[in-house]
Amino acid sequence: MWRYLPDLLARPVPRYTSYPTAAEFAPLDGPAALRGALAALPSGPRLSLYLHIPFCREICWYCGCNTARANRAERLSAYLEALRAEVALLAREVPRGFALSRVSLGGGSPNALAPEQLLDLMDAVEAGFGRAPELSIEIDPRTFTQGFAEALAQLRPTHASLGVQTFDRRLQERIGRVQDEEAVRRAIAWLREAGVASLNLDLMYGLPGQQVADVEAACARAVALGADRVALFGYAHVPNLVKRQRRIAADALPGPETRFRMAEAGHAVLTRLGFEPVGFDHFARPGDGLAIAARARTLRRNFQGFTDDDADAVLGLGASAISVLPTLLLQNEKNSGRYRMRTLAGRLAGACGIERSAEDRARGKVIADILCHGEALLAPCCDDADVERALLPFRSARLVEVRQGRLLLAPDARPYARAIAAAFDRYRTQPQDRFSSAI
Ligand code: SF4
Structure with a gap:
């Protein structure tokens, strides 16, 4: 059974069919x-x-x-x-x-x-x-x-x-x-x-x-x-x-x-x-x-x-x-x-x-890799306090871990993938009602 963690799905997030x-x-x-x-x-x-x-x-x-x-x-x-x-x-x-x-x-x-x-x-x-x-x-x-x-x-x-x-x-x-x-x-x-x-x-x-x-x-x-x-x-x-x-x-x-x-x-x-x-x-x-x-x-x-x-x-x-x-x-x-x-x-x-700037492309690749493959090699531009803060609740719930510069999603993290990907979105730090629920 998938773990239902509503707080981690509360924020509306994009579907990330592109980044930006x-x-x-x-x-x-x-x-x-x-x-x-x-x-x-x-x-x-x-x-x-x-x-x-x-x-x-x-x-x-x-x-x-x-x-x-x-x-x-x-x-x-x-x-x-x-x-x-x-x-x-x-x-x-x-x-x-x-x-x-x-x-x-x-x-x-x-x-x-x-x-x-x-x-x-x-x-x-x-x-x-x-x-x-x-x-x-x-x-x-x-x-x-x-x-x-x-x-x-x-x-x-x-x-x-x-x-x-x-x-x-x-x-x-x-x-x-x-x-x-x-x-x-x-x-x-x-x-x-x-x-x-x-x-x-x-x-x-x-x-x-x-x-x-x-x-x-x-x-x-x-x-x-x-x-x-x-x-x-x-x-x-x-x-x-x-x-x-x-x-x-x-x-x-x-x-x-x-x-x-x-x-x-x-x-x-x-x-x-x-x-x-x-x-x-x-x-x-x-x-x-x-x-x-x-x-x-x-x-x-x-x-x-x-x-x-x-x-x-x-x-x-x-x-x-x-x-x-x-x-x-x-x-x-x-x-x-x-x-x-x-x-x-x-x-x-x-x-x-x-x-798309070089940073947009680097972040876009991380986001796409999370959604497509459930893991991503973290680009240097993603190593900042905002990302760290946004990932913290997912790390605490053991849905993600970072190993040797690589972000790995746990097998049961699939329903949270969009919410996790949003941690790398530098354009989106506040909730916005134009996006859909994360599930
Ligand atoms: S209106 Fe209906 S048929 Fe037309 S694109 Fe939308 S979902 Fe498809």
Whole structure:
């Protein structure tokens, strides 16, 4: 049984999909910053692309993504025109001799596009960057059609991620996302036919009215349906930041200890069924690339969560997409209208972000290593009184120890990993309500 130490989880902390986090982003001259960061990459860099499709056919109440209802065809095609323009602009900027390792389509729901729109977009990507050996896509099973699956098959996808959250109709109604299990089953069959070898199912705990047994049942169901990976996220209720969450009944949300037991129960079911834990909220079959990367210590963390993508840089395209380079985090213009005006005028879309100092990179590596591997070699900049003070309660609880300059998390420290990582965050010394609970 995991030890529940509420005082150590009380402080809201970031999910650390980057360091510094997006909370530290500020306006900057995006095109100049991007050119500088691309020039600083090693020669012949490996690049990945992330294309953001900020539209969904139906909007779920809990969703914190930058997405809007895809209810007007002209709005979607206008956005795609801008996205193709950005692809062409960016292709002129990337260093010669680069190798494209992966293209990821996320959102929103990429399957809000019509099949021919998907193919047109990917033609533009191929014209600018060539074809990547790996293609990953997020799919909303509620609106996934056979026509879209057939178009996708032409692109030879390797990875797909299905939004499921829960199989329980009663819970689905409480979060504004009703989907039959049959839709999930059908989506899985079509994705397998299209060639997807690595299939992720997203699940959630901490939903209104949810019990520990519901989480156990959902995890078992995901395995029975043939998932290769499961991401089990804690629902973050922040209606002051995400207005659509106001429709969710806050008084039916489980309390902190129940959330903790839900995470524990999901972990127990998935590991009992043969999945390996990856990071603090992902699980994968032993033969899946994510589990292999975790064992080989090559696992990474980026804006898409835990990943086995080993590219030197991820370039984000589309409104609000974030590019991650060693010396720069850069976010595109968030507003779709302004994004469109900018890219169609021939300007790169990066509008805000942060240039990463050597100290940011050193601390970022410590934070990522804690989250990915449960241990980290402490950089000299981390040897200060603030870190020492922040780690003290975790050391006293025997959740961490420092041995020969290396921070080691105890086997039962997994639920505290984000809180421990926050000790190394020099931007965050005070609690802030924009982040979610640590479990
Ligand atoms: S389908 Fe996914 S991206 Fe779209 S609203 Fe629902 S959770 Fe958000």
